[in-house]
Amino acid sequence: MVAGCGGTLQTTTAPKIIIDSDYNTMSDDGQLGVMAAQLQAQGQIEVLGITVVSGNQWLKQGVADALKSVERLGVGDRIGVYAGANYALSHDYATIQRELAQFPGGDGYLGAWSSPEPKSDADLVAPPDGFATHTKVQDRSAVDFIVDSVKQHPGEITILAIGPLTNIALATRQHPEIVPMIKQIIYMGGAIDVPGNTTPTAEFNWWFDPEAAHTVLRLPIKQVVVPLDVTDTVKMNKATYDRITHDPSKQTIVTQIFKQLNGYGFDGKNGFETNPNYTTSIWDTLTIAYLMDSTFATQTVDEWVDVDTSFGANDGKATGYASNPPAGLQKMTIVKRFDNARFFDYYVDLLTRPVPVKPSN
Template identity: 35%
Template sequence: MTEQKSVKRQRTAKKIIIDTDPGVDDTMAILLAFNSPEVEVIGLTTIFGNVRTPTATRNAIHLCELAGKSHIPVAQGADRQLRGNVKERIATFVHGDDGLGNTGEPFPTGKAVAEDAADFLAHHCRDAPGEITIVALGPLTNLALAMQRDAEFPKNAAEIVVLGGALFCNGNVNPAAEANIFGDPDAADLVFTSGGLVTLIGLDVTQKTVMMAAEVDELKAKVGPKIGR
């Protein structure tokens, strides 16, 4: 990257914290974010969903190390819903037991920070109001807990972008429910009614985004076999 491009990135990159349950899909999103000139990932927080929370944390740290981003902090989040009134649905049948398609990746050497995800989210947005966008790729439990601890959290965040919902199509858990919202509907209700700026990216969008076989081959060739697989 030239010095001019580096300066431009520093001026224009949007600061984001990714709340995630990696998951092969979240893995792709995280690696894309790491390499995008449009965003600066300042932290990862982990949640249950595709995998259980400790596995999500392990995978998040592993991705940071794999991508040469070990300086990015990872904060472990909630391991259960706000009220526990919905049956747990861990998607190992999609993502494998390790969440990475059973690729047999080694355990990372790094550790999560001492601060939990809710406090991490709340304090970063409190310290830089209006500057940090939260990108939520799993159930919204961590965000709801951050709201409960700091009522100003939703307004301190520049924006909350949620991967979830099925407003204009059928759900993928049942005809009415999408997996991330289904994972903790009480948390979703708190976030959607918080008064913060919330952008919802639902199944009607994500199901139209298809990667063709040729694109997969191109990605493998560019990033090498370890990430490409």
């Protein structure tokens, strides 16, 4: 028996998930990691593993941050970290530079491409509380782990796809037999009816590897997309930030790092600690809330979704089709609006629980 978001007891089996992520310490990916670990401690979810992909950061840095995250939370022995794809299927730096020079706009966020690729551990940047000391990356690759897990639990696994889709594309290309065994994929990705962020038309996750997105969107699997259309409308403000960082009764290593890494904005100067009107999206975290309770979504539409791979002005652009879709697409649910007040109560609660995470009895 587990409690639903409204407090009603329901008999259910905890959903099994794989978090496929371009992981970071305490931005949206890292925040989702905290939420998932706390939900697992309550018996509401079973996190089989975290599969890391380059996106926000290069793979080595993402793996290092994920290892420290599970160790910090006290779940390193229960949630394995698996290293996946370091490069996109199609994009390379020369192509990206050519695109952005020809078609400027958006915020120009390049993620991993904005910094040199780390060649050794000496090139990595430690999280504020240091690198993991005893939690090691798993021997199996992310692709092999996805394939093996789906085969071990056919029809049971939800993949939270909160980074570029390279790992999932590779797993399903190399082992197409797993496709009908995947329960569902819930994405943070795409900009359907709103402008992009990295470019004027494309959202970062799908822009980083549009070929992978093009592949995965065509898989005959139940799919839910949480695009910029909704994440642009769910903004953390100062009041919510203060509930996490400035409640003296809820001070933990998570809330301390949250303040250090989110309090001063992306430029280190303009953020919640310096600007009372500052706001920011918390993109990926909406996917796990939707998984746990789909009624967080107050508006959805069912459409076919495609992504452009033309290496032009619209590279990585997502397009929804209410009818007459291109051949091969799968109809899916697109989340358009969230119950922000109820979501933020849920978000704050999970981010401010005691750490290390303790399993429920």
